[in-house]
Amino acid sequence: MAHEFIDGSTAIVRGALAAGCDFFAGYPITPASPILQMMMTELPARGGVAIQGEDEIASIGMCIGATLAGARTLTATSGPGISLYSENIGLAIIGEVPLVIVDVQRLGPATGGATTVGQGDVQFVRWGTAGGYPIIALAPSTVEECYSLTMRAFDLAERFRCPVFLLTDKDLNMTMRTVDPSALTDMVVRDRDLRRGDEGPPYRYHPPDGVPPMSRYGDEIMRFTGSSHGEDAVITKNPAAVGALNDHLAAKIDDHRAEIEMVTLDHQERAATLILTYGVTAGAARAAVRQTRAGGDAVSLLVVQSLWPVPEEAIGAALEGVTRVVVPELNLGQYRREIDRLASGREIVGVNRVDGKLITPEQIVEALL
Amino acid sequence: MSTTIVPLATYRNETAYPFCPGCGHSSILDQLNEALVRLDLDPKQVVLVSDIGCSGLSDQYFATSAFHGLHGRSLTYAAGIKLARPELEVIVIMGDGGTGIGGAHFLNAARRNVGMTLLVFNNLNFGMTGGQHSTTTPFGAITSTTPGGNLERPLDICATAAVNGAAYVYRGTNFDADLTDRMVEAIETPGFSVLDIWDLCTAYFVPSNKFGKRSLEDTQKRLGLGTGVLEQRDVAEYAAAYRTEAAKRPHSPWLEPHLLESEFTSDLDGPCRLLVMGSAGGKVRSAARLIAEAAIRSGLHATQADDYPITVKTGHSIAELIFSSDPIDFAGIDRPDVMVILSEDGLAKAGPYLAAMTSTGRVVMVPGLGDVETRAALEVLDLERLPGRVAKTELALVALTAAIVGQNVVSAEALRAAAGRGRYAEKNLTAIANGLELTP
Ligand SMILES: Cc1ncc(C[n+]2csc(CCOP(=O)(O)OP(=O)(O)O)c2C)c(N)n1
Numbered sequence: 001m002a003h004e005f006i007d008g009s010t011a012i013v014r015g016a017l018a019a020g021c022d023f024f025a026g027y028p029i030t031p032a033s034p035i036l037q038m039m040m041t042e043l044p045a046r047g048g049v050a051i052q053g054e055d056e057i058a059s060i061g062m063c064i065g066a067t068l069a070g071a072r073t074l075t076a077t078s079g080p081g082i083s084l085y086s087e088n089i090g091l092a093i094i095g096e097v098p099l100v101i102v103d104v105q106r107l108g109p110a111t112g113g114a115t116t117v118g119q120g121d122v123q124f125v126r127w128g129t130a131g132g133y134p135i136i137a138l139a140p141s142t143v144e145e146c147y148s149l150t151m152r153a154f155d156l157a158e159r160f161r162c163p164v165f166l167l168t169d170k171d172l173n174m175t176m177r178t179v180d181p182s183a184l185t186d187m188v189v190r191d192r193d194l195r196r197g198d199e200g201p202p203y204r205y206h207p208p209d210g211v212p213p214m215s216r217y218g219d220e221i222m223r224f225t226g227s228s229h230g231e232d233a234v235i236t237k238n239p240a241a242v243g244a245l246n247d248h249l250a251a252k253i254d255d256h257r258a259e260i261e262m263v264t265l266d267h268q269e270r271a272a273t274l275i276l277t278y279g280v281t282a283g284a285a286r287a288a289v290r291q292t293r294a295g296g297d298a299v300s301l302l303v304v305q306s307l308w309p310v311p312e313e314a315i316g317a318a319l320e321g322v323t324r325v326v327v328p329e330l331n332l333g334q335y336r337r338e339i340d341r342l343a344s345g346r347e348i349v350g351v352n353r354v355d356g357k358l359i360t361p362e363q364i365v366e367a368l369l
Numbered sequence: 370m371s372t373t374i375v376p377l378a379t380y381r382n383e384t385a386y387p388f389c390p391g392c393g394h395s396s397i398l399d400q401l402n403e404a405l406v407r408l409d410l411d412p413k414q415v416v417l418v419s420d421i422g423c424s425g426l427s428d429q430y431f432a433t434s435a436f437h438g439l440h441g442r443s444l445t446y447a448a449g450i451k452l453a454r455p456e457l458e459v460i461v462i463m464g465d466g467g468t469g470i471g472g473a474h475f476l477n478a479a480r481r482n483v484g485m486t487l488l489v490f491n492n493l494n495f496g497m498t499g500g501q502h503s504t505t506t507p508f509g510a511i512t513s514t515t516p517g518g519n520l521e522r523p524l525d526i527c528a529t530a531a532v533n534g535a536a537y538v539y540r541g542t543n544f545d546a547d548l549t550d551r552m553v554e555a556i557e558t559p560g561f562s563v564l565d566i567w568d569l570c571t572a573y574f575v576p577s578n579k580f581g582k583r584s585l586e587d588t589q590k591r592l593g594l595g596t597g598v599l600e601q602r603d604v605a606e607y608a609a610a611y612r613t614e615a616a617k618r619p620h621s622p623w624l625e626p627h628l629l630e631s632e633f634t635s636d637l638d639g640p641c642r643l644l645v646m647g648s649a650g651g652k653v654r655s656a657a658r659l660i661a662e663a664a665i666r667s668g669l670h671a672t673q674a675d676d677y678p679i680t681v682k683t684g685h686s687i688a689e690l691i692f693s694s695d696p697i698d699f700a701g702i703d704r705p706d707v708m709v710i711l712s713e714d715g716l717a718k719a720g721p722y723l724a725a726m727t728s729t730g731r732v733v734m735v736p737g738l739g740d741v742e743t744r745a746a747l748e749v750l751d752l753e754r755l756p757g758r759v760a761k762t763e764l765a766l767v768a769l770t771a772a773i774v775g776q777n778v779v780s781a782e783a784l785r786a787a788a789g790r791g792r793y794a795e796k797n798l799t800a801i802a803n804g805l806e807l808t809p
């Protein structure tokens with residue numbers, strides 16, 4: 001039996017390459033820099049392009065341009081960089097640009113605990129650009145998931161023609177762990193749905209949840225705009241056309257939540273308490289569950305991988321028979337807000353930490369009592 | 370995908386320009402159209418990347434491909450497009466506004482020389498938002514945000530581009546008879562070309578400053594700004610240069626799977642948490658990694674998290690290791706089972722851990738660090754027993770070997786197997802041998 005000793009950054013880069021990523025642009029920031037570093041060395045050798053932008057705005061801008069020229073693009077940063085990505089995230093949403101954005105969270109606000117662990121960007125990635133349209137965010141909780149969810153992020157980006165966040169953190173990305181290579185499971189990442197000749201207008205809003213094939217610069221005359229546009233990609237203020245565009249941007253994701261939902265439920269019969277968590281904190285939760293069950297008590301665990309849109313069905317199912325929900329997270333209770341609205345009538349307890357240290361299994365066990 | 374080139378008699382579409390009567394933007398666009406006709410380019414190979422502003426509306430009146438993004442960022446999208454598909458002809462249309470909000474991109478485009486042509490529609494103010502001052506508003510000019518006259522020095526777009534490496538730099542006005550020629554020249558130039566084209570905003574700048582065609586040239590003279598072709602140099606176009614260089618690059622050494630066979634055994638039952646507390650330059654992380662790899666070769670699970678200050682060459686260097694016969698869900702360490710202290714820097718960070726350790730814990734220290742307070746069992750390594758002095762860079766592996774081998778975690782054989790490859794194999798094996806001399 002052979003194992004590897006790798007960290008989340010390495011798994012993310014490998015996952016991206018396996019997904020066919022051929023363009024990367026980013027700006028150095030711990031703890032996301034190792035991804036930049038690996039891409040800068042590896043992509044050229046594979047015939048791709050990796051570039052260090054003059055700042056985060058340039059980096060995501062280059063990614064958006066490259067995607068429209070046919071590339072499969074990745075960028076990676078941390079909270080301060082996501083702040084600078086904000087306006088371009090909106091551009092990628094309105095222009096329907098597939099793109100994977102890794103947010104390796106560190107403790108904020110601002111420069112914050114450079115560089116200690118945090119999970120403070122959970123609501124930020126959800127609401128991080130003007131308009132409030134749905135976004136997709138996946139949160140791996142192990143090194144293995146860093147690999148598989150990166151591939152999945154690329155697939156969802158193509159499926160829905162939108163930016164997809166991979167939300168990780170300093171400890172997940174920079175702690176090396178024993179990994180069974182066969183647990184780095186590949187998936188088929190769909191190719192870009194490219195237009196074959198004249199297939200009508202470049203954008204389509206009817207039915208609202210449809211996702212039209214894309215074009216590439218050079219293949220045909222192609223127009224792109226970040227302003228409200230009709231299906232012909234021409235700027236418009238026509239309320240019917242603008243309304244249809246914006247309904248479409250929401251419907252294409254909201255109406256297909258089932259395709260995105262991803263959780264891991266470790267259910268125990270008779271357990272009245274459910275631990276609900278995500279990301280690196282899931283590690284402590286798994287240890288807490290083990291300890292609790294070893295002590296003869298029952299507890300269930302739901303690890304949420306698809307943070308956004310909130311996997312309401314799966315969470316609803318996990319809440320059956322549960323009277324108490326414990327939500328550990330490295331922020332002041334950001335995802336707990338979502339659970340509050342889904343688990344009304346139950347006792348909801350947060351386990352929170354914002355001092356740059358991980359939540360420990362013992363802290364979670366304590367909250368179970 | 371067809372490869373036949375279909376040049377056009379005009380690259381304009383049928384839609385009339387939206388600009389105010391007399392707005393200079395219309396005239397620049399007519400001349401751009403003429404340049405494209407003269408260049409005979411395939412319209413699908415031409416991407417007009419427009420910024421935001423009145424000038425940013427321009428792309429909609431052309432029958433080429435287009436990208437209309439965010440204010441100030443047009444050069445970034447253009448660079449991405451060109452880098453991904455270098456065969457495309459990328460032309461950026463930006464107002465003087467873009468040279469302010471996108472100043473960093475402008476500077477770096479000049480340095481980088483990705484092959485694209487930037488046309489600055491420089492009407493000395495923000496037209497679209499109501500005639501506010503811009504980076505290029507001349508001294509003394511009245512705008513809606515400089516009611517008493519502009520006090521800021523105007524940006525010299527051309528000098529900035531030229532001094533930072535742009536391949537082609539030109540300044541003129543939309544009235545210049547040779548503007549079309551210069552556009553053709555700029556588009557044909559490999560690398561980054563800039564045309565700073567002054568024009569009139571008839572809605573704002575003209576009425577506020579009693580400005581006219583003559584004033585454009587007069588102002589350029591008054592400000593000492595050169596006109597005509599100001600720079601023309603051979604440069605390596607970045608997208609092409611990147612591909613040439615990339616073809617020579619080896620694959621990343623970090624991504625090669627490095628498989629560790631579990632060919633040894635370990636008697637460890639449950640977890641063992643080990644902290645290595647040392648200093649920068651002491652090879653703490655690499656020594657810790659060898660121990661972790663040895664553990665994995667012994668069938669154990671391992672984690673390693675490193676902690677060091679941002680100033681990497683000074684201060685502490687700490688490695689947190691966990692080994693376990695079971696999968697490790699939680700990689701944090703509050704109370705280590707074993708702590709190896711290698712230096713004053715390491716000791717300075719050890720306080721909370723020393724306090725948390727119990728009598729089952731072990732602290733292994735190099736000599737000379739003074740007294741420490743802990744309930745754990747304390748061992749000071751007797752380095753005197755070794756022949757010769759232990760180098761600072763070998764101390765970590767020596768001490769770790771002494772602390773760990775013989776403690777049911779990893780065997781000397783497993784450690785040797787982990788250490789016996791690569792550039793430092795010989796040094797590592799010597800350090801391990803020295804460490805084994807010191808095992809209790
Ligand atoms: C981030 C951001 N800030 C502000 C604006 C508002 N805005 C639109 S156009 C513009 C200035 C345009 O001036 P210029 O680039 O000179 O173009 P002109 O209208 O003069 O052709 C501004 C500030 C914006 N669109 N985006």
Ligand code: SF4
Pocket residue numbers: 387388389391392393394423424492496497569570571572573
């Ligand atoms: S506001 Fe100024 S720049 Fe805009 S169209 Fe009118 S004249 Fe031209």
Ligand SMILES: [Mg+2]
Pocket residue numbers: 422464465466490491492493494495496503
């Ligand atoms: Mg202007």
